[in-house]
Amino acid sequence: MPESKFKSRIQLPWNSLGLVAVLIVLIIFFGLMSEYFFSAVTFRTLVNQIPALTVIAVGMTFVLLIAGIDLSVGSVMALCAAVMGILIIDHQAPIAVALIGALLMGLVCGTANGFVSAKWRIPSFVVTLGMLEIARGGAYLVTNSETKYLGDSVGFIGSPIAGLGVSAALIAAILVVVIAQWVLSKTLFGRYMIAIGTNEEAVRLSGVNPLFWKVLVFALAGLLAGLGGVFQLGYLQSADPNSGIGLELAAIAAVVIGGTSLSGGRGSVVNSFLGVLIIAVMQTGLAQLGVSEPSKRIITGMVIIAAVLFDQFREPLGRFFQRK
């Protein structure tokens, strides 16, 4: 059926387009309202803010896809950054070794989350809530509850590469988005994630072991939280055990704005990335307009709810667009 193949190719990801439209509207709006919006400062703020949240949102997308949730990412990020900082400062480890140490830490936390919740069928909400506390405690323990200053040695991660204008962290984060979207739409793993989120029992009865894939998803979320920690470390040039508080909520918000279903089975990494951009642009833009922190939060909250409301009516709207 060549016709059907054709059809599927030209089916527009109108949901992505909708998000892009929202993003453009926001940028134009802030551009008109504030003369400083189109400036190097804004750009730098955005570029610095985005990478950590982006990679964490990618991991969160996978977790939500299998109908789970990971509340521990913010703490795990802080713990991984702390581990990396301590390895560099107290153990004089080469940066590459410290980086691997941070990623491993994230992987361990994530695997523990996945294994405990999938193996013993404990809701991931509870398990990762526990991990949120454990990892935060770990971060305080490792750093002795002090912010460890690293200075310029790790600055290269977050600062713009000469000639390109963007940081290594941002490039890495975008690379993660591209790879993760590819994994989701092309590979066996991606297919299994969506299937587990849709109907786990059917997956099991088809001879696929959901346990392995679920653990893998949480392990990846942990690993990506570790990577986020590395980015954060590079940006702050210090290991702050208090960093990333509430980040899990920002990540979930970004993913939900991107249209990923909280009940699993439907989602897109690219859309989550667009969700991150929308949140980042809004926060930066509102700050430049001189909106106070409380008002900023109220507006952000309303946008999240609006996004979910919009998502509720996604299907009828989608049908409307397809008919055209």
Add this chain to the structure above:
Amino acid sequence: MLLRIKKLNKSFVVPVLKNLDFELHEGEVHALLGSNGAGKSTLCNIISGIHTADSGSFEYCGMPYTPHSLQAAEALGICMVMQELNLFPTLSVAENLYFRSMSNRFGIVQHQAIQRRAKKALQTVGLNYIDPAQPLSQLGVGQQQLVEIASVLQRPIRLLILDEPTSALTGPQIDLLFEQIIQLKKQGIGVIYISHRMDEISRIADRVSILRDGELVATKAVADISTDRMVQLMAGDESTSIDVKESIDQSHLPNNSILLKVENLTRRTKNQSGGDSGFENISFNLNAGEVLGIGGLIGSGRTELMRAIFGADQAHKGCIRLASDGFKTRRIMKSPADAISHGIGMLVEDRKSQGLLLSHSVSKNISFAILDSLNSKLGVVDQSAEQDLAESMSKKLSIQCDSMQQPISLLSGGNQQKALLARWLAIDFSILLLDEPSRGVDARAKSQIQALIRELAAMGKAVLIISSESQELLKVSDRIAVMSNGRLAGIFKTTELSEEKLLEASFCFYSSEDNQSKSVNARI
């Protein structure tokens, strides 16, 4: 006359009740008999307002009656005790008894008052030794069932529907329940009584109505009809099995190449509603090129048996042996993946909740079980191979859809079922387990599926099939193993079997004494 129903019709896609007449007198116990899908439950659901009738006239207490909701029916004194317990295990016995009308003052529950009342209510069903303050979950299943009955008896009832009330009760408890029913009769309350247990019907019922395929076959006074005759009427007088058999070519039959041996397989569990479910000591052989049907009533352990062979649930005792290693290894399948790796596939009973990936396309549903063999490199799904597979399968099974990319949720039941069958046919299996393969599909898809099953057997596959329709079972099977109350009632050659005999075997391990002692001899 308490209730008079005339020319009742009801369809769920297919007609379930056809021109049914039913009458219930005051103070009468009227038993409903019929095999699976005969329409008993639908009739009761309509009377109690859960479903609405398509057409037909109702008269209740001499007034026209249009039951449009459960609440409306209850307001008129019509109550139903359902098979599944509708109770709250974490609340106390007393709270369960008075859940709808809890004595309260400004929203504060008056525990002492309801416990006092509960104590009395429990006495009516012989549970005087139960403390009303204790959580319901501490009670046994039979006791819980009695609590539910006691709770209904507290309401002002005029018509009571009991759907298999004794399935979890012991002998003395049944005696007590029957005493209560006799009390109700004296008060002029009409009782509709559904049970699979013939001895109970002879004991408690005044009249019996026998349903078959949604039609009323007969209404008789219990004194005027023998148990054997009831079974005959349920099955249908004219045995249709003979002409159906002609369509099957049996020339390929058993060359005695056994593929699977099931030995003393046992799994006993409490099911969700609290009843005992599962199966015990099931043994049979499955031959290549054979369709072995599993007959029996819903809840007789058919599905549980099949799921254990497939590893969806693990068997507790016994084993299965496979031809692939010369029947040397005693196996219990640990997971579906385990069974699939040994060449066993299974089409599950409930396609929506256990089979379909509703948000996926037709092709993704078909390819799902062999996805790992469709990957090219790095775990990337080879989408053109997937498309080819889906197209060839849908051609083979004539699945009707706009394209392979269409979401499977938009397909008809029959086409969804065929897509799930395709999922298994894509695998190289030697044994296929089919649980109700034609449930909820239209007539055309049904005959296509049946033809396919015969075709698979002709190819030398071994097929095990469960069906609640005895006609279908007789049509496609070479042999039929009949299960009754979790045990094997016997294995019959289909050529020697009629619907009547099949039904008789299905009922053979259901009797009141059977609940306590398992030492009943098979009648066949």
